[in-house]
Amino acid sequence: MNTCSYIADQDVSTETLFELSEFFKFFGDTTRIRIIQILLSGENSVNEIAEKLSLEQSVVSHQLRILRTANLVKPRRDGRKMFYSLDDDHIGMIFNTGLTHILHKKKGK
Amino acid sequence: MNTCSYIADQDVSTETLFELSEFFKFFGDTTRIRIIQILLSGENSVNEIAEKLSLEQSVVSHQLRILRTANLVKPRRDGRKMFYSLDDDHIGMIFNTGLTHILHKKKGK
C-alpha cells in the first residue's frame, strides 16, 4: 500500500467528485495553465502576463476572471494596474504533480 | 521558499504546458473522475463501472476509450469481459492532491 491512495480509499460523495472535476477543469486550458505558471514565480500585472504570453489583454482578463471567481488567484490594485497572484498554496503543488507526470512520461519515451 | 515550487521555477516549454493542460483535461470531467475513483480501488469491468455509477455502458465505454488512448487506464480481457485498471501511479497522486484541496476548502467554510 502506498501513501498516495489513502484518501481515495475513503468514501467520497458524488458531489465532491463533481467539484473535483470542476476544479481540474481550471488546469485544463493552455492559457490558464500558462498564466498559472507565470504566477508561480510571483505577482504579475495583467499586461505583464499578456506580454509574456503574447496574448491579447482581453484574453488574459477573461481567463483571470475565471481563475479569480474560483479563488485560484487574487487581485491587488496598484494605481491603474491590477496585480494577480496565486491565492492557494495547493495550486503550485497540483501544477507540479501534473508536471512531474508529464516530464516523467517524456523521459520514458 | 517552499519545496512545492522547485519544478515550476525551472523553464518549461510552451509545448509542455500545453501537454500539461491536456493532461488535466482528463480529470476535468465528472464521469471520468468517477471512473478513476472506482479504479483507484482496483480492477473493474466495464459493466461493473456502469452499474456502480448508474450510467449506460456506452457512456462508460466512450470515456474509457479516452482514458485508454491517453494511457491513463489499461484493459485486460478475461473472456467476454474487459477489466480496466489505472495504468500510472501518478494518477492516484494527482487525484488525491486535488481531492485534498477540495476537502480542505470545504472544511474552511
Next chain:
DNA sequence: GCGATGTATGAACAAGTATTCATGTTTTCA
C-alpha cells in the same frame, strides 16, 4: 474636467466535447 492608460465585460462566433441511440464486434456456451 479631460485625455490616456490599464483593465473588465458583454455579445457573437467558432470549436470542442459528452451523451444518446443504433449498430458492429468479439467471445462464450449450448
Next chain:
DNA sequence: TGAAAACATGAATACTTGTTCATACATCGC
C-alpha cells in the same frame, strides 16, 4: 452454428467554452 453476453464504435445532437471585437469602467497626470 447460432444466440446471447459484454463491450466498442459511429453519427447526430446538445451543450459547453475559449477567443474576438467592441465597448465600458477605473485611475492617474495635466
